[in-house]
Amino acid sequence: GNLTASGVPYADYTGYSPVNPATTVPLGTGYDYASLNPNHWQPLTYFNGTMTVTPSFIGAQWYKVTPFAMRAADEFVPFSARFGPALYPSEIYKSQAQALIAISAGLTDTQKMIAEYWTNGPRTELPPGHWDLFAQFVSTRDHHTVDDDAKMFFALTAAIHDAGIAAWVAKRLFDSVRPVTAIPFLFHGQTIMAWGGPFMGTVSMDGGNWIPYQPSTFPTPPFPEYISGHSTFSAAGAEILRRWTGSDNFGASVTFDSGSSVVEPGVTPATPITLYWATFTDAANQAGISRRYGGIHFERADLVGRATGRLVGAQAWGKALRYFRDARHDSSAPGPR
Structure with a gap:
């Protein structure tokens, strides 16, 4: 829908305005850090492969969905607020940034491919759609009927819908800073060891030049950090698939050929790598930590997102059951059909 004069479908109609002005990536050593509010999100300007863009906060209006x-849309705000995003100048704010720098410096080929696999950026199925693909795997594995699929996908997409609301309400409320801004702010003028960019490996650099392990055409998603959408969507999706099947068993995998990386094509991974998820929980947890490998989220946003997603999923499942009116999926007697 379109509720704005811009003519852009689904554009923000609530008047959100960022605290910080847009910047390029990396912020660099010459950036005016004194003018930066280190607790708030900052838009980014970058070349997306076709043109130079400065995306606004996507989904700023989702607290109204x-x-x-x-x-209520803000039902889980008290939960996320209990942990909150770390705020500058707290020690946790600094230590969470140091933790991401350490991950960046030690990235393995497997961690790089985990970060890439779960990116789900523009022109992909996006994080919610990723769990629909997993549900297709379950449908084939478990020999679903059309009736089975109608119920499973109804419950799954309803939970993912609510997960998006829960996550984006927190993003709008806390408006929290991304690592791509916070790390250069903290460590500009200091020497750090981190991933230096495609094909460069771990290098010594000025902290102002730190960048995430992401494609340069989409360096960080255009919305605030806390809580992680990937973690919330994935935990909610896993909760539904566990409850639907009556088991956490998953058994899916994906294999990457040598040199198939988007970020470091022809080089990474050095040998084929297979990601295997024995359980739905394994997949959801990997989706969450992938954002730390990629330098997109801090640990707290990941873990609180996972916990929120599980709560959202359980609640959505309970309501879906009332629509199903099917004893085979009664919450008191879960199990394979």
């Missing part, structure tokens, strides 16, 4: 099972 009607949930499926949540009693």
